[in-house]
Amino acid sequence: MTKQHENVILIDLPVFPKGVISLSLLLVARCFSKTYNVKIIDLNFAKEDDNLYTTRNTAMYGLKVSSQSLPYAITITEKIKRLNPSSKIIWGGELPSLLPELCLQYAHSIVQGLFEPIAERFITDLQANQLQAKYHGDNSPEQTFTAADFSLLPHADKYYQFMGYPMETSRGCTEKCIFCMVHTMQKKNYNLKALDSLKENIAQYKNKFINVVDYNFGVNERHVVEVAQLIKDSGAIGWMAEMCIELLDNERLLQALKDSRCKMIYCGLESIDQSGLKSVHKMNTNHVENYERIIRKVQQYEIQVAAGVILGLEGTHENTFDELFKFYQRMGIIYAKLTFLTYNPGTKAHEYEKKKGVYLTENIENYDGNQLTFLPAGLDADYIAKGTKAFIKKYYSGLGIINRSFNSTLSFWSRLEFILFNICYREVYFQWLRLDTLNQPNNLKFLIEKPFKKSRLIQLAEKTLHWVRIKQIKD
Numbered sequence: 001m002t003k004q005h006e007n008v009i010l011i012d013l014p015v016f017p018k019g020v021i022s023l024s025l026l027l028v029a030r031c032f033s034k035t036y037n038v039k040i041i042d043l044n045f046a047k048e049d050d051n052l053y054t055t056r057n058t059a060m061y062g063l064k065v066s067s068q069s070l071p072y073a074i075t076i077t078e079k080i081k082r083l084n085p086s087s088k089i090i091w092g093g094e095l096p097s098l099l100p101e102l103c104l105q106y107a108h109s110i111v112q113g114l115f116e117p118i119a120e121r122f123i124t125d126l127q128a129n130q131l132q133a134k135y136h137g138d139n140s141p142e143q144t145f146t147a148a149d150f151s152l153l154p155h156a157d158k159y160y161q162f163m164g165y166p167m168e169t170s171r172g173c174t175e176k177c178i179f180c181m182v183h184t185m186q187k188k189n190y191n192l193k194a195l196d197s198l199k200e201n202i203a204q205y206k207n208k209f210i211n212v213v214d215y216n217f218g219v220n221e222r223h224v225v226e227v228a229q230l231i232k233d234s235g236a237i238g239w240m241a242e243m244c245i246e247l248l249d250n251e252r253l254l255q256a257l258k259d260s261r262c263k264m265i266y267c268g269l270e271s272i273d274q275s276g277l278k279s280v281h282k283m284n285t286n287h288v289e290n291y292e293r294i295i296r297k298v299q300q301y302e303i304q305v306a307a308g309v310i311l312g313l314e315g316t317h318e319n320t321f322d323e324l325f326k327f328y329q330r331m332g333i334i335y336a337k338l339t340f341l342t343y344n345p346g347t348k349a350h351e352y353e354k355k356k357g358v359y360l361t362e363n364i365e366n367y368d369g370n371q372l373t374f375l376p377a378g379l380d381a382d383y384i385a386k387g388t389k390a391f392i393k394k395y396y397s398g399l400g401i402i403n404r405s406f407n408s409t410l411s412f413w414s415r416l417e418f419i420l421f422n423i424c425y426r427e428v429y430f431q432w433l434r435l436d437t438l439n440q441p442n443n444l445k446f447l448i449e450k451p452f453k454k455s456r457l458i459q460l461a462e463k464t465l466h467w468v469r470i471k472q473i474k475d
Contacts, residue, residue, distance in 0.1 A: 006059045008036040009052070011043060011076065013069035016370060016444060017428045018044040018452035021159045023166040023213055024115075025064055026148040028092070031119040033152065035127075040153055043072070044452045053083040059126060060088040065095040065103065067344065068368035068448065077106045088131060097185050098346030099364070104133055113137040113185060114171070116144045139172050139186040145193045147201035160454070161462045162424040164211035164240060167201075169193050169227050173215040175244065177268070178281045178349045179310070179342060182215050190216075192223050198230055206235035209263075209469065218243030218253070225256040232260035237469045240306075242266045244285045249294050254301040261473065263417070264304040264334055272327050273320070276313035279356075279376070280341075295331050299408045304334040304418065312341040312384045314356070314376045321387030325394055332408030334418055335425045336395060338388065339369040341376075370432075371441045385438040392433060396426035413472050420465040424458055 010025050010032075022042075029038045036059060041052060053061075053076075061080050065073040077089050088108045096103045096110035103110045111118070114137035125131050137143070150156055150165065172190040173182045210231060218224055218241075231239050238261045245267040248254065257265070269291065271277050277286045295305045307328065328336055343350040344367050357376040366373050375381055394400050401422040405415045435443040454462070 006036050006057050007055060008032045008038050008060055008062065009055060009058055010038065010040045010062045010064070012041070012064055013066075013072045013076070014043050014448050015066060015068050016368075016447040019160040019454070020163060021150075021153065021156065021166055022064065023148055023168060024093070026150070026152060026166075027146045027168075028062060028115050028119075029152045030146045030149050031116060032123065033149070035123055038152060042154075045155075045158065046451055050079065050083060053080045055084070058084060058087045060090055062090045062092060063107070064093040065091045066093055066368070067095055067098075067364050067366075068370075070095060070365050074106055088126065090131075094181060094185060094344075095364075098181070098344055100134060102364075109133055109135065111135045111137065114139060114143065116146045119144070119146075139189045139191060141189070141191050143171075143191065145171075145197055147197065150204055158452075158454075160424065160458075161209070162421055162465055164209035164238075165205060166213045167198075167205065167210050168213055169198060170214045170217065170219070170223065174219050175216065175285050176281055177285075178352075180215075181344060181347065184344075184347060186215075190219055192220060195226050195230065198227065202230055202234045205231075207470075208236055209466075210234075210236045210239035212239060212241035214242065216244060216247075217241040218247035221250065221253055224253055228256040228260035228262065231262075237261070237466070237473060238263045240264045240266065242268075245269060245291065245294055245305075246285055246287070248298050248305075249290070254298060254303065257303055258301040262303055263469075264306050265298065266306040266308070266337070269307040270310040271313050271315075272324060273313070273315050275315040276310075279314035280310065291327075292331065295333075299332065302409075302414065304408060305331070306335045306337070307333050308337045308339065310339055310341050311388055312372055312375065312379060314379075316376075316379055316384065316387075318383075321391050325391050328395065329400065329404050330407055332404055332406075334404075334408075335422060336391075338392070338429065340372045340384075341374055342367055342369050343374055366441070370437070370444060389433065389438055392426075392429045396422065396429055401426075413468055413475070417465060417468050417472070420461045420468065423461045424465070427455070427458060 010029055012022050012025055025040055029040055032038045063073050080087060080089055090109050091103045091107040092111040092115060097112040100110055100112060109131045117137035118135045122135055170192045172186045174190050240263055243265050270282060272288055274288050277283050298305050343353045345364055357374055359374055361373055372381055372384060401419055405418040410418060431447055432438060435446060437444045
């Protein structure tokens with residue numbers, strides 16, 4: 001059986017937010033590319049075309065399924081079974097790892113965890129028409145790290161460019177935040193990708209902005225320094241990554257980041273209230289009393305700090321949103337990622353947290369971080385929605401962005417980069433406001449189903465941002 005004779009079609013289902021390149025599908029595609037003709041279809045860009053489901057000689061359809069995309073996965077699976085009954089339908093992604101038995105009601109087979117460790121066995125079984133119901137790829141030290149190949153992605157330029165092209169250098173996380181699904185998807189092991197393997201793949205990032213998508217990039221200082229040097233030599237125009245805030249309290253590491261044109265580090269600050277952090281088991285990695293000192297230290301190295309905010313934590317009070325806005329604004333936090341407190345069905349935390357609050361819905365597709373699904377005892381859902389709306393309006397207003405940029409020491413060009421990045425990043429939250437999804441969550445369905453296309457403003461901002469990043473290198 002050769003790839004001239006059979007096809008594999010991988011489908012990215014409609015979700016929100018849209019426009020971000022899926023590294024996981026690219027890695028899966030690379031595994032199949034030596035044996036099959038592989039085609040990636042992103043349904044976020046266009047409405048469904050039934051011709052997709054009648055492609056002749058298709059060995060399998062692989063669907064990336066999340067909680068949010070479950071209804072679409074079910075509908076598309078039923079269509080494929082009707083229109084192309086000889087093809088196998090495989091579900092992978094977060095939902096099969098969380099709720100395997102539910103997913104097996106629809107798919108012929110599911111992949112839990114990572115695909116690369118089981119890729120060879122899976123492909124052998126597929127060729128022999130002997131697929132098992134479940135496959136599980138462990139995050140073990142012996143696992144295979146597959147490199148992304150962006151040539152397998154049609155029209156990569158149509159995706160958002162301001163956040164960069166994804167690159168993976170490690171897997172897993174050493175921390176135990178109870179809302180996080182990393183340990184469900186990749187268990188608690190933390191494994192590094194060999195530097196030689198990264199070198200083989202780095203050339204395709206030349207003249208691009210890199211987004212290191214590791215869950216916790218900063219665990220191993222030596223690894224960070226080596227990767228930073230690799231990126232510095234790659235011809236990339238800049239990069240960003242995610243780390244725990246306390247790991248940035250390291251001058252050798254910060255110097256390596258600065259020298260390699262690292263633009264920003266995203267930190268899951270989540271709250272400026274220590275009791276809220278304790279409620280989600282972040283008290284060991286996050287110490288509010290250290291936030292300001294470390295953030296200012298990072299900014300001295302010309303690196304911006306971005307931060308996560310978990311909406312609806314225990315301890316939320318009448319001044320929470322106002323205090324959060326004032327702190328993030330005063331510290332010059334480049335962007336704030338807003339996520340509603342979510343304990344996903346299928347996790348131990350989902351059952352445990354029933355003792356500490358109430359779930360507002362049992363619909364699995366609502367557990368996407370864009371909607372309030374869990375309410376700790378004593379909190380008011382309307383207050384959380386109102387506070388979130390007010391925060392977005394002030395923080396991502398033009399004046400809010402400009403004022404915030406002056407609260408971090410920046411050159412003219414770095415300040416322009418700061419502002420342009422925010423113009424792009426805030427669009428998701430402005431869509432929340434335009435459709436009032438905070439008060440009418442059913443309106444989110446419109447955003448999920450609407451085909452993705454960058455507005456002219458975003459296109460202009462991205463082009464200008466790319467030019468500014470290149471100019472800073474030349475200067």
